[in-house]
Amino acid sequence: MADKSEYRGRLIAIDGSRGKDTNAAAAALIEALKAKRVECALSRFDASGLFGELAAATRGDRQISARTLTLVYAADLAFRLRWEIRPVLEAGGVVIASPYVETAVAFGIACELRDEWIRELLRFAPKPSLRARAEERKINKGWKPRLDRGYAEYCAAMLEASSPRLASKAARREAVALLNRPRGRKVFRLSDKGVDALVKALTGSLRAAPNRSASKPRSARR
Amino acid sequence: MDAARKLIAERDRSRGLLIAFEGPDGSGKTTQRKLLARWLESRDHQVVSTRWASSALVKPLLKVRKKIRTLSTEEYSLLHAVDFRHRVETSILPALWAGKTVLADRYLFTALARDAARGLDLDWLLNAYSPLLWPDLVLYFSMTPEASRRRIASTRAPHFYEAGQDVTGMEDPLASYSRFIDRVVKEYNNLSVVFQFVTVDAGEAVYRQHMQVRQFVERAEKRPWSAFSEDAVREWLTKANIGAA
Numbered sequence: 001m002a003d004k005s006e007y008r009g010r011l012i013a014i015d016g017s018r019g020k021d022t023n024a025a026a027a028a029l030i031e032a033l034k035a036k037r038v039e040c041a042l043s044r045f046d047a048s049g050l051f052g053e054l055a056a057a058t059r060g061d062r063q064i065s066a067r068t069l070t071l072v073y074a075a076d077l078a079f080r081l082r083w084e085i086r087p088v089l090e091a092g093g094v095v096i097a098s099p100y101v102e103t104a105v106a107f108g109i110a111c112e113l114r115d116e117w118i119r120e121l122l123r124f125a126p127k128p129s130l131r132a133r134a135e136e137r138k139i140n141k142g143w144k145p146r147l148d149r150g151y152a153e154y155c156a157a158m159l160e161a162s163s164p165r166l167a168s169k170a171a172r173r174e175a176v177a178l179l180n181r182p183r184g185r186k187v188f189r190l191s192d193k194g195v196d197a198l199v200k201a202l203t204g205s206l207r208a209a210p211n212r213s214a215s216k217p218r219s220a221r222r
Numbered sequence: 223m224d225a226a227r228k229l230i231a232e233r234d235r236s237r238g239l240l241i242a243f244e245g246p247d248g249s250g251k252t253t254q255r256k257l258l259a260r261w262l263e264s265r266d267h268q269v270v271s272t273r274w275a276s277s278a279l280v281k282p283l284l285k286v287r288k289k290i291r292t293l294s295t296e297e298y299s300l301l302h303a304v305d306f307r308h309r310v311e312t313s314i315l316p317a318l319w320a321g322k323t324v325l326a327d328r329y330l331f332t333a334l335a336r337d338a339a340r341g342l343d344l345d346w347l348l349n350a351y352s353p354l355l356w357p358d359l360v361l362y363f364s365m366t367p368e369a370s371r372r373r374i375a376s377t378r379a380p381h382f383y384e385a386g387q388d389v390t391g392m393e394d395p396l397a398s399y400s401r402f403i404d405r406v407v408k409e410y411n412n413l414s415v416v417f418q419f420v421t422v423d424a425g426e427a428v429y430r431q432h433m434q435v436r437q438f439v440e441r442a443e444k445r446p447w448s449a450f451s452e453d454a455v456r457e458w459l460t461k462a463n464i465g466a467a
Contacts, residue, residue, distance in 0.1 A: 121346075
């Protein structure tokens with residue numbers, strides 16, 4: 001299940017506690033890469049349309065749990081990997097996934113789900129070549145329940161009735177603290193300087209290993 | 223003992239029984255589920271039936287994606303897990319808690335058998351469906367792959383995903399079904415040992431099967447929630463804001 005393919009391309013994961021911030025960080029990074037003449041693709045939350053359809057289906061009766069929403073996130077990510085991320089990686093291009101795995105993990109834990117459950121669920125997602133964090137803004141506020149901003153804001157809107165704690169500052173602070181926790185690999189902070197550092201790291205890695213072998217197609221167990 | 227654990231242990235005495243009907247397509251699960259429901263109702267039991275991929279939330283999403291055949295193996299599996307979790311939280315657990323008997327026309331073992339037959343890892347699947355709400359009784363309607371193929375062929379052409387065409391890559395639905403159901407039945411047979419299914423011979427006459435099902439149900443004992451399903455029940459209690467959980 002775990003995707004250990006060696007891709008020719010580069011995957012940059014941008015995670016953060018608010019969709020508004022990860023969207024802004026992704027846009028800033030794309031601009032900076034364009035200036036260096038590096039073309040890149042962008043994979044965003046709800047490319048599959050599942051979340052949008054779910055919101056429409058539950059209008060007026062939102063009996064949905066954080067666990068169910070995490071499963072939907074996994075289905076959406078599987079869709080994004082198939083249509084937006086892997087094709088670019090296999091062709092040797094650069095793709096930004098904003099948000100990626102850590103966003104779902106941090107938000108899930110803030111909703112009292114277990115870290116191991118979420119990571120095991122999302123283990124089909126390949127490890128990113130470079131990891132980045134959106135600069136967190138309005139850090140002293142909870143999530144604004146909105147269906148059109150990003151994953152955390154969407155969940156806050158969907159879970160508003162059943163988990164009012166989610167809109168609190170404490171829950172968001174917990175998610176931010178989890179995102180800040182070191183996990184062994186360098187994470188670029190996407191402030192102005194951080195964007196430059198990430199672009200430098202990416203262009204450096206593209207120069208260093210431009211012709212890695214293409215990944216083998218994934219095959220079924222038997 | 224904390225308050226939630228105490229509440230769960232107390233409710234175990236009055237809660238309803240969860241009975242799962244499993245088996246390959248065409249094995250007669252739905253017929254037997256309906257017969258059992260009628261029999262239980264005649265004995266003043268309150269019965270709730272729940273079918274696979276039937277939640278109002280996910281059914282439309284799945285239906286349209288199945289129709290245009292756009293689902294990958296992981297997406298197919300995950301959307302069924304979404305449907306299952308939603309039904310557990312909004313219909314199965316509330317009914318059991320209220321003392322009703324729940325008859326599940328396919329349960330999580332359907333996902334394990336079909337998705338493992340599609341090549342997905344069993345550990346990953348079990349994680350996706352956890353925390354598990356264990357059924358008290360799993361009735362497995364056993365039949366050979368050939369018998370399942372014959373029954374399906376005599377009534378209809380199997381759908382794209384039902385036939386496993388997404389993994390076999392075969393154009394002919396029946397030929398694909400023959401190959402796919404072979405794997406599914408193998409997975410079911412493995413699961414039946416690990417999870418202690420009670421086997422009913424789906425080749426027997428409908429009435430004889432029904433009499434056998436009655437006997438199994440009469441003899442069924444509850445699998446204590448506190449030992450088997452505490453995490454699932456506790457999570458639901460918290461979400462539903464019941465008791466001190």
